[in-house]
Amino acid sequence: METIVCDASPLISLAETGLLNILPKLNAKFVIPKGVEVEIVHKPLKVNQFQLNALRLNKAILDGSITTIDDNKVKQNAQDILDEANSLFQPRMHILHRGEAECLALLEQTNSRTLLVDERTTRLLVEDPHALGEFIQRRTHSKAQLNENKAESISKRFSKINVIRSCELAAFAYRKGMFKDLGNGQLLHACLYALKYSGCAITNKEIKQYLELLS
Template identity: 35%
Template sequence: MANIKKAIVFDAGVLITFSMNGILGKIKELREIFDGEFIVTDQVKYEVVDKPISIKRFEFEALNVKRLIDDKIIKTPQDLGISKIEIDKRTEKILAISNKTFFERGKPIKIIHNGEASSLALSSILNEMKIMNVIAIDERTARLLCEKPDNLTALFQEKFHTQITANKENYKYFKEFQFIRSSELIYLAFKKGFFDLKDHDTVLDALLYAVKYKGCAISHEEIEEMKKISNLK
C-alpha cells in the first residue's frame, strides 16, 4: 500500500470539462503543487478513455486523458495498492442505495451512475484509511445527495411536476463525502498564475463561465462571489 497523504478523486465530468476547454494540461500543473495523489477509478477511466477512444469525435480528447494516466499524473487505485474488488463491491452498494432513495409516484429515480458511485466508493475507502480526500465532481445531483439531500426532493418535484417521496434513512450513507468542482480547481490554477493571459481583469470571469457552460454546476452568483474573493471587479 502506497503512503498517501491526501488525494483528489476525479469524476469523469471534471476531466471532460477541462478537456473541452482545452486546459487539460493544467491538471498536470495542479498535480505538481499538490502534496498528494490524483486518482480515477476504472469506471471513470472507462468513461473518459476506454469508451471515447473508439469514437472518432472524442478520440483526441481521450488520448490526452490517457496520457495523464500513462504518465502517472493521475493514478488508478491499483497503482496505489487499493483493491479493485473492494471498490466494485462498494460501488454496487452505493448504486443500490442511492437509486432507491427518491421516488416518483412510487417508482425509484436513478440519480447517479457507475462513475460517480465508484468515486464515492473510493473516497469511502480513503476515509477509512484516514487519508484526507475530496471528490472532484461537477454534476449537481451527486453533490446534493451528499450535502443537501432535501434539496433534491424540491429539485425533482420541479422537474417531474409531481410529488416526490424520499427514504431519508438512506441519507446517512452519504454524509461522509467532501467535494470540489472544476470551478474551484480553475480558481486555484488562476491564483497560482497558471494562465498567462494579458487581460488579467477578465481572465477569471472568462474561465469560470467557460467551465459553467461546459458542464460545471456553478451559479452566476457563485461566480461573482469567487471574483470578489479574488479582488476582481
Template identity: 35%
Template sequence: MKPKKFLVFDAGPIISLTMNGLLPILEKLKKEFDGEFVITPDVKKEVVDRPLKIKKYALEGVKVSHLIEKGVLVLSSKFVSDSVLNREAKKILKSVNSAFRDEKTGDKIGLIHEGEASLLAFANLCKCNNVIVIDERTTRMLTEAPEKLEHLMEKKLHTDIDADIDKLKELERFKFIRSAELLYVAYKKNLFELKKNKVLLDALLYGVKFNGAAISSREIEKIKKLV
C-alpha cells in the first residue's frame, strides 16, 4: 500500500541542509512523517552522482547517498517508473518553457530545468497527497504568482514578455514548502539537540538563506513571528 503522503525534494534544499551540517535532521523528520521523502533521478544526479565525481564535494555526495541507503530518501522509481516519469517531465518542460516569450524576437524564455520538471512530473503521476520541497523561486512563482513572475522577468531581462498564462494554469494545484519552513517544523518539534530559543531559529533560517535558499529577510522574520 502506498504511503499517505510524500515530500518530493528538489536538489537545492538538500544541498542547503548539507552545507549547513543539517542533513541528519531529515532522518528525524522522517520518523515524524507518515509518508516518504522522495527524490527523482535528476535530483539524485545533482546531489549524489555529480558531487561524487568532484573531490571538493564528494563528502556531501557520500552523506546523501547514505540517506538513500538507509531509506530516509527514496528514489521515485519505487512508485513511478523512470520512463513514465521522463515522458511526463518532457511534456511539462516543453509546456512551461514555451509560456514566456520575448515580445520582440519571439524567442522562448526557459523558466525551469529538467530537475524541477521531474518534481512536477512525479507530483502529477504519484496520485498521492504530496508537497514539493524547493527553494528555487521561479518554480514556486509559476504556480503562485505567474503575473508577478512575468513582471520580474521583464525587469531582469530588460525586455517586454508575451506570457501565455493559460499554459501555467495546470500548475496551480502543486503545493510547495521551502527548506526554511521545513527547518521551522523541525524546530517546533524539538528535533534539534541544541537549546531551543529564538537565536537557534534565527541561525537555522539565515543559514539556509546564505547557502542558496531563495528567501528574503522579511520572509524569515515572518516565520520567526510564528513562534
C-alpha cells in the first residue's frame, strides 16, 4: 500500500467539498506531520466559521483515514529544508512555510515518493525549481533572482518525489464509481470545479483535459 504524505491544502479542499469520505476507500495510507494537524484541526476549531470542517478532519484522523506522525527528526529535517528552499532567491524570500517543509521532511523520513499538495509553490518547488524560479522572477519583475546552484541542489534532493492533487484523487474515485450514489451526469465536472474553487491549483484547461480523458 502506497504511503501518501498530505499537505494541509488538499485535505481542506476535500473537507470543504464533502469529498473527504473517499480517503478510506482508496488503497493508500494518508499521513500528515503534526504541524499540518495543527493547521487543519486545532486552529480552525477556534473559529466559528470553520469549526465544522475542523471536526470533519478531526474525525478522519480519529477513524484512521488520516494518520498523524509526530517525529522530532521530521521537525529537525524540516528546518534544513526550510533553510534550503528559502535561500533559493536573492533577496532571501520565505517562499516555503514550516508546515510544507515538514511534509517534505516526512517524505524523506518515511521513504515515501508521493506528496499530496494542492497549492502551487510547493508543487513547483518539488517538480521543477527552475520553473518556479522563472515564475517568481517574472512576477517580481526580476527583483528576486534565482540562485541556480540552490535550484540544482533542490532539484536533485526531491527528484524521486511525485506530486498529486486532490483533483487526481477525485478523478480516480470517479473513474472507480465511488460517487455512483450522486448519479453520473456532470459529476466529474462538478467535483473538479468544486475543488478548484476550494483552492486546488488546477487550471480550466486541465479540467477540460480531465473531462476528455475520463468522461
